[in-house]
Amino acid sequence: xxxxxxxxxxxxxxxxxxxxxxxxxxxxxxxxxxxxxxxxxxxxxxxxxxxxxxxxxxxxxxxxxxxxxxxxxxxxxxxxxxxxxxxxxxxxxxxxxxxxxxxxxxxxxxxxxxxxxxxxxxxxxxxxxxxxxxxxxxxxxxxxxxxxxxxxxxxxxxxxxxxxxxxxxxxxxxxxxxxxxxxxxxxxxxxxxxxxxxxxxxxxxxxxxxxxxxxxxxxxxxx
Amino acid sequence: xxxxxxxxxxxxxxxxxxxxxxxxxxxxxxxxxxxxxxxxxxxxxxxxxxxxxxxxxxxxxxxxxxxxxxxxxxxxxxxxxxxxxxxxxxx
Numbered sequence: 259x260x261x262x263x264x265x266x267x268x269x270x271x272x273x274x275x276x277x278x279x280x281x282x283x284x285x286x287x288x289x290x291x292x293x294x295x296x297x298x299x300x301x302x303x304x305x306x307x308x309x310x311x312x313x314x315x316x317x318x319x320x321x322x323x324x325x326x327x328x329x330x331x332x333x334x335x336x337x338x339x340x341x342x343x344x345x346x347x348x349x350x351x352x353x354x355x356x357x358x359x360x361x362x363x364x365x366x367x368x369x370x371x372x373x374x375x376x377x378x379x380x381x382x383x384x385x386x387x388x389x390x391x392x393x394x395x396x397x398x399x400x401x402x403x404x405x406x407x408x409x410x411x412x413x414x415x416x417x418x419x420x421x422x423x424x425x426x427x428x429x430x431x432x433x434x435x436x437x438x439x440x441x442x443x444x445x446x447x448x449x450x451x452x453x454x455x456x457x458x459x460x461x462x463x464x465x466x467x468x469x470x471x472x473x474x475x476x477x478x479x480x481x
Numbered sequence: 482x483x484x485x486x487x488x489x490x491x492x493x494x495x496x497x498x499x500x501x502x503x504x505x506x507x508x509x510x511x512x513x514x515x516x517x518x519x520x521x522x523x524x525x526x527x528x529x530x531x532x533x534x535x536x537x538x539x540x541x542x543x544x545x546x547x548x549x550x551x552x553x554x555x556x557x558x559x560x561x562x563x564x565x566x567x568x569x570x571x572x
Contacts, residue, residue, distance in 0.1 A: 355483045356483035356484045357483050357487055360562070360565070361565070361569055362562065362566035362570070363569050364566075364570055365569070365570040365572075372572075402569055432505075435505070436501060436502075439508050439512075440505075440508075443508050443511075
């Protein structure tokens with residue numbers, strides 16, 4: 259039983275970890291090489307990895323997709339340890355709209371213009387993005403912001419993620435405390451009352467049984 | 482359309498959170514009042530005194546600033562959403 263519980267917890271943590279890795283903003287240090295627009299026909303599988311059409315436009319099964327091509331500095335450990343090598347990375351550039359994921363990004367066209375501007379020069383750029391590059395499913399991370407930096411060795415502090423995890427911790431602790439309070443003050447008294455009632459009924463049954471057996475006893479031969 | 486959805490469902494979600502926090506906060510306060518009374522009156526006190534003490538304490542709690550602060554549940558997410566939308570879309 260303990261092992262099943264542990265496995266269950268590990269799976270839940272793994273799924274949550276993957277989800278947060280997908281959805282939370284990350285920063286890459288890149289050089290923008292070009293921008294382009296491709297026509298995209300989503301499949302049933304990779305559709306969930308895309309946002310919707312530009313927030314003012316209507317949704318169609320097929321649409322153009324803005325892409326930003328870059329040469330990206332490789333890193334270890336979610337970008338915390340820089341490496342000396344680089345590789346290509348392609349970002350999509352889509353509005354996330356009002357609902358999900360909650361980036362409230364409506365400026366894809368402006369971002370594309372910024373990226374095109376950066377592609378003309380040879381500047382180092384920090385791309386803020388979420389999502390994954392899954393090549394066999396034609397899935398790209400979504401760029402939500404670009405900013406030029408002085409060099410490839412800038413220190414980036416993920417403030418949003420720090421505050422997000424602090425907030426998440428507080429929320430979990432609150433839900434736990436609220437649940438305990440609810441159990442202690444509302445559920446347990448009810449259960450106690452129910453338990454008391456069961457005890458009373460059982461005691462009544464036992465007493466009646468006792469009376470009955472005493473009465474039976476009067477018929478038994480006296481020793 | 483997305484904006485309307487966000488406002489409607491956001492409001493519903495925040496209302497659920499608001500009620501949870503309100504009930505939790507009041508319940509914690511009530512428990513503290515009960516413990517306070519029991520600590521001061523180990524013999525149980527006069528009949529009705531405990532209920533009156535708790536009712537008075539809860540009335541004072543309702544009049545205090547604390548339950549009004551729970552209204553921040555509506556304000557803070559709105560400000561955060563506005564701030565995110567601004568910083569993401571500002572050039």
